[in-house]
Amino acid sequence: MSSQPLSPSNFRDLFDSVEAFLFDCDGVIWKGDELIQGVPQTLQMLRSKGKKLIFVTNNSWKSRSQYAQKFQSLGISASQDEIFSSSFAAAMYLKANDFPSQNKVYVIGGDGILEELQLAGITAFGGPEDANKAIDLTQNCFVKHDKSVGAVVVGIDPNINYYKLQYGTLCIRENPGCLFIATNRDAVGHMTALQEWPGCMVAAICGSTQKEPVVVGKPSTFMMEFLLKKFNVSCSKMCMVGDRLDTDILFGQNAGCKTLLVLSGVTTQSALQDPSNNIQPDYYANTISDMVDLSKVVCTKH
Amino acid sequence: MSSQPLSPSNFRDLFDSVEAFLFDCDGVIWKGDELIQGVPQTLQMLRSKGKKLIFVTNNSWKSRSQYAQKFQSLGISASQDEIFSSSFAAAMYLKANDFPSQNKVYVIGGDGILEELQLAGITAFGGPEDANKAIDLTQNCFVKHDKSVGAVVVGIDPNINYYKLQYGTLCIRENPGCLFIATNRDAVGHMTALQEWPGCMVAAICGSTQKEPVVVGKPSTFMMEFLLKKFNVSCSKMCMVGDRLDTDILFGQNAGCKTLLVLSGVTTQSALQDPSNNIQPDYYANTISDMVDLSKVVCTKH
Numbered sequence: 001m002s003s004q005p006l007s008p009s010n011f012r013d014l015f016d017s018v019e020a021f022l023f024d025c026d027g028v029i030w031k032g033d034e035l036i037q038g039v040p041q042t043l044q045m046l047r048s049k050g051k052k053l054i055f056v057t058n059n060s061w062k063s064r065s066q067y068a069q070k071f072q073s074l075g076i077s078a079s080q081d082e083i084f085s086s087s088f089a090a091a092m093y094l095k096a097n098d099f100p101s102q103n104k105v106y107v108i109g110g111d112g113i114l115e116e117l118q119l120a121g122i123t124a125f126g127g128p129e130d131a132n133k134a135i136d137l138t139q140n141c142f143v144k145h146d147k148s149v150g151a152v153v154v155g156i157d158p159n160i161n162y163y164k165l166q167y168g169t170l171c172i173r174e175n176p177g178c179l180f181i182a183t184n185r186d187a188v189g190h191m192t193a194l195q196e197w198p199g200c201m202v203a204a205i206c207g208s209t210q211k212e213p214v215v216v217g218k219p220s221t222f223m224m225e226f227l228l229k230k231f232n233v234s235c236s237k238m239c240m241v242g243d244r245l246d247t248d249i250l251f252g253q254n255a256g257c258k259t260l261l262v263l264s265g266v267t268t269q270s271a272l273q274d275p276s277n278n279i280q281p282d283y284y285a286n287t288i289s290d291m292v293d294l295s296k297v298v299c300t301k302h
Numbered sequence: 303m304s305s306q307p308l309s310p311s312n313f314r315d316l317f318d319s320v321e322a323f324l325f326d327c328d329g330v331i332w333k334g335d336e337l338i339q340g341v342p343q344t345l346q347m348l349r350s351k352g353k354k355l356i357f358v359t360n361n362s363w364k365s366r367s368q369y370a371q372k373f374q375s376l377g378i379s380a381s382q383d384e385i386f387s388s389s390f391a392a393a394m395y396l397k398a399n400d401f402p403s404q405n406k407v408y409v410i411g412g413d414g415i416l417e418e419l420q421l422a423g424i425t426a427f428g429g430p431e432d433a434n435k436a437i438d439l440t441q442n443c444f445v446k447h448d449k450s451v452g453a454v455v456v457g458i459d460p461n462i463n464y465y466k467l468q469y470g471t472l473c474i475r476e477n478p479g480c481l482f483i484a485t486n487r488d489a490v491g492h493m494t495a496l497q498e499w500p501g502c503m504v505a506a507i508c509g510s511t512q513k514e515p516v517v518v519g520k521p522s523t524f525m526m527e528f529l530l531k532k533f534n535v536s537c538s539k540m541c542m543v544g545d546r547l548d549t550d551i552l553f554g555q556n557a558g559c560k561t562l563l564v565l566s567g568v569t570t571q572s573a574l575q576d577p578s579n580n581i582q583p584d585y586y587a588n589t590i591s592d593m594v595d596l597s598k599v600v601c602t603k604h
Contacts (some may be wrong), residue, residue: 007379011388033441139335142496158437160467165500169490181464194444200509207505210489220492276599 003261003272006285010293013274014283017235020052020257022227024218025067026059027265028242028288032158033191035074036264038289042225045078045292052231053082056240058217058297060155060183061110061191063119084227086183087112090096090153091120092226093216096129103150106171108164109157109183117153124153126167135166145170147210154213155183156199169208180209184217186247190265218242218251241288243267243277258282305563305574308587313596320560324529326520327369328361329545329567330590334495338566340591347594354533355384358542360519360549361494362389362457362485362509363412363493384466386529388485388519389414392455393422394528395483395518405452408473409464410503411485419455421493425534425569426455427512428469433461447472456515457485457498458501461492471510472598482511488549492567518542521552543590545569549583562583 023029031040044051053079055067062070064083064128069077090113091103094105107113107126109244117124135141144162149171157164172180188196202213216222228235235256244249244267252259259281263269271277272284285291306312325331331341348355357369357380363373366385373380392415396407401424409415409428419426437443445465451473459466474482487505490498504515518524530537537558544550545567554561561583565571573579574586587593 032439137499139459139492139494140496141494158464159438159465160462162462162500165462165502166497169500169502185509191439192441192443194442195468198464198471198506198510200467200471200506203509204500204502204506207502207508208489208500264451267310268509 001266001280002031003280003284005281006260006283006290008294008297010283011291012298014239014258014260015295015298017237018051018239020054020231020233020239021046022056022238022240022252022257023288024057024242024244024248025057028262029055030074030078031265034193035076035208038287038288038292040076041287045295048267049295052233053078053081054084054231056218056223058086058184058186059189060085060090060113060217062087062112063115064088066112066115075138076217081230084223086155087116087214089288090155090181090183091116091222093214093222094122094151095120095205102148104146104148105151105153106146106149106168107153108154108160108205109155109167112157113153113183121254124165128159130164130167131161132219133161133163135162142165143170145174147175149178150202151176151181152205153181153183154202154205156189156191157201158197160201165204165208168205172205172209172211179208180200180205180211180213182213182215182217182249185215186244196266218247219254221251224251224255234267245277245281247270249279249281252281255291260285303582304585305582305584307560308585308592308596308597311498312585313593315598316541316562316595317600319354319539320541322356322533322535322541323348323561324356324358324540324542325548325590326544326546327357328357328492329400330374330564331378332401333492333567337378338589339566340589340594342378343580344590344594346413347597353533355380355535355541356364357384358386358520358525360388360486360488361491362387362392362415362416362519365417366390366531368414368417375403375546379493383532384581387414389418391518391525392457392485393418393424395516395524396397396424396453397422400533404450406448407446407455407456408470410449410462410470410507411455411457415455415485417459427570428466430461430470432466433463435463435465437464445469445472449475449477451480452475453481453483454507455483455485456504456507458491459503460499462503467506467510470507473509474507474513478550482513482515484515484517486549487517488546498568514536520549521556523553523556526553526557536559547574547579547583550583551583555581555582564589576598
């Protein structure tokens, strides 16, 4: 079934049946470090109507506490408990799979991943500390790797370099049973407001190891298990709001949530309606602030 | 049919029917900067018997003239005309496809690619000159790209960084008709004698652009067209000698050559004989120098 534009009539159905709104952040709440127009009012309206708000981001660059700071700096109140980042999901995946305490994790990504792993009691290294390690391929060049690395976690990494690619590849290829975990597989993301940036470090490691990772971010339903444990809401009473069809909307659909696509991020209306697109959200709107206007109509009539 | 170990009887058949031996370099002639034992004697023996020698390498780091220098420094005589590198293939592919003279090429890879493009009269940039370009993802960070880039050529690049990934991605995503060319798709390669190194920059660009490249190196038969034009030998009278099943041996088979796998590089005998392997060369040997001993037996009896 093709998507419906959000209208007064279907918004009332949606609003009445949903207890919790799950928001993607990049392209929905902000672009890079710029807030999308009308967001504070929208979130305030939803809170005032008793709706639960949950923020689910695939961007693993930051930890939950770093995201809470970002929300605050943009003038939005969101507690750490409302935030589910793929950096946190990576740590929870390892905990859920009884990652041996004597093993270590090598990180290709930001210090948000390292922070979440540390909070989960897991020893990790890599990330920012390897940003300046250069490789000079002279005759005796050799990267020695730690045989106790039992998982390599790969997220977006603007400090990617050949040393990190080699280190991660060696652990995955040579350490028996070493896990290969991707925080997400977004091709690109709005790391800044002006431009999208590649999120393709995972693809590079797939290329060099010839292996596919376990993906813990959207559209994998792994994070949903934690949401369900934490918030006492059934999936049918949740609405996933996002700007990406292949991560956000698919994530919502995989879990049995209602889905709302916003056109404030990467997906255009023509891409949504292109015959080649086979992911159809229940509804679509320009931005989440469309809900503010609709709520005035609906709540007045109510 | 499963592969036969090279023996006095089948070596005679091979030797008598083959006019030209095509050699992969990495894992066959050398590992990194170290010559594999017995190589000079083997090449000398083949030349003395009137065989043509052709060196076909997927490693795009160097140009043909840089490879000729490498052969010389290792004490082997090989002329530039006998060398076919994937850096050269990239340039020849663009020439063959009438790359417009007003367009430019962006290179993620070594200066060997830039040199071959320049020799072909094509304007190219990127490569080593972008090695130290750092990205600081602050609010107004923006990479501006040249709209006249009509092709991005990606090879192995130990100086890979986020700037290069972004630049190549922008050209492919935003310049209409921009070609995406991979010199090769080897997962890893012996860039040094002691260790294999990732060759996965192409996979990264596939990840960020969601596009597949045109591959000009092995196992694509593109290079074979040039070999056939240059050397007056039919494919059935050629033998491709390599250490990789999915590039070298497949390349030889795709072109209708005889094929010889050597176990001096990445492929082990157990990998060759594993039931999951479906690429079977005609013959296999430990190193190319096995041919020297066999030639003594065969040529004495002859």
